[in-house]
Amino acid sequence: MAQPPASKPQRIGFLMLPNASMADYAVASEALIRANEIAEKKLYDILTLSLTGETVTFNNRLACPVDLPLGYAPKLDLLFVLADDLDLKLPLDALISGIQAQNPDRLTLVGLGAGSYWMARAGYLHGYRATIHWQEISRFTDEFQDIVVTSNLYEIDRNRHSCAGGAATFDYLLHYLSTQHGADLAGLLCERFSMERIRPSSERQRIPLATRIGNSQPKLTDAVSLMEANIEEPLSTDDIAYYVGVSRRQLERLFKQYLNTVPSKYYLELRLNRARQLLQQTSKSIVQIGLACGFSSGPHFSSSYRNHFNTTPREERAKRLNAPRA
Structure with missing residues (x-):
């Protein structure tokens, strides 16, 4: 009022x-x-x-x-x-x-x-x-x-x-x-200011994917949003396709066309990027971070992380601890 x-x-x-x-x-x-x-x-x-x-x-x-x-x-x-x-x-x-x-x-x-x-x-x-x-x-x-x-x-x-x-x-x-x-x-x-509308407070910040592909592919954006909301307990590709209302084949086609990858690989990279952020910005243990990002064991987390970033979680954490402060 x-x-x-x-x-x-x-x-x-x-x-x-x-x-x-x-x-x-x-x-x-x-x-x-x-x-x-x-x-x-x-x-x-x-x-x-x-x-x-x-x-x-x-x-x-x-x-x-x-x-x-x-x-x-x-x-x-x-x-x-x-x-x-x-x-x-x-x-x-x-x-x-x-x-x-x-x-x-x-x-x-x-x-x-x-x-x-x-x-x-x-x-x-x-x-x-x-x-x-x-x-x-x-x-x-x-x-x-x-x-x-x-x-x-x-x-x-x-x-x-x-x-x-x-x-x-x-x-x-x-x-x-x-x-x-x-x-x-x-x-x-x-x-x-040539603004089209006043966005309400409840509107979410635009995720990077939406910035890259716009709003023309809502099924793809919904699929990625589901992935982002389920980092700790990852969904299967079939489950994601079901929840966004497309077939698995349609979902894979969308990922290939607009992101040049498959859903499972995109999901893994999303979880690994989240893990990297936690390693750099929090004091959680490496085991805690691996579990929080959907990896069932420490070795699985370390192996996946090394394959993607060419460094181990322990080495990543050491970089943060040894970095000079501004």
């Missing part, structure tokens, strides 16, 4: 962490600025912030001077936390104290890109639903068992919001603006 416009502009803070996405900042701030123009009055005041007040470098190496350090910011109505790096050497105490100074029970916190990860590290997502860019979902889920992690474009759970970043940033802003100032303003913004 749309809320009546506030009598004074809302104050929006953008906390840029090192290596944050300039694109996410540009999309979010542009949407707010254009909302002011369409309304013909100032609905939003924007402040740029960093933890120390020093200039921040975006992930494209461009510098972003900021207005204030977070700890010196005036009272905010909403604070965006922008991040693109989960391995920063970040002074968490500065992040926590800066948010605490804002009365976090009343403040709306929004994580853009990997921003939700740092909100979680600071302790502000305990018991909430949240999302993050699909590439970081596995690590996010493993590190924070008390958070309900989804693959949706964005999540809104009380005064804790999160967004996958990229194009989903605009979807989130359109939703937020519509709740604040009505659907008409959001619709005009959609037209201004």
Whole structure:
């Protein structure tokens, strides 16, 4: 339900962490600025912030001077936390104290890109639903068992919001603006940016396969989605064909035509790539990872992994442990 416009502009803070996405900042701030123009009055005041007040470098190496350090910011109505790096050497105490100074029970916190990860590290997502860019979902889920992690474009759970970043940033802003100032303003913004529609929060992030082949082969996309949802206990090719409503031969033909492989090989590579991600990003044991990725024994997992990546799981884990930290 749309809320009546506030009598004074809302104050929006953008906390840029090192290596944050300039694109996410540009999309979010542009949407707010254009909302002011369409309304013909100032609905939003924007402040740029960093933890120390020093200039921040975006992930494209461009510098972003900021207005204030977070700890010196005036009272905010909403604070965006922008991040693109989960391995920063970040002074968490500065992040926590800066948010605490804002009365976090009343403040709306929004994580853009990997921003939700740092909100979680600071302790502000305990018991909430949240999302993050699909590439970081596995690590996010493993590190924070008390958070309900989804693959949706964005999540809104009380005064804790999160967004996958990229194009989903605009979807989130359109939703937020519509709740604040009505659907008409959001619709005009959609037209201004030549957007066909406002995607709902429940829409899943686009999987890489859909990006590669588009939406012209829903049976193939459904088959891959089934594989992705059944990593730990793999389905047979016959079962997958049955569930998506095609014959085994039709399914094999689709995989051959569009992915130049057979379903069983694609499924195996999917499970091995998932295993590689877990080896690189989590502290689970090699046996646990093998079982989580559908391999019935350690030797079977190690042999399959070596045949595909030309290295063993143990060697893969050693690379991660010996890699220099940024």
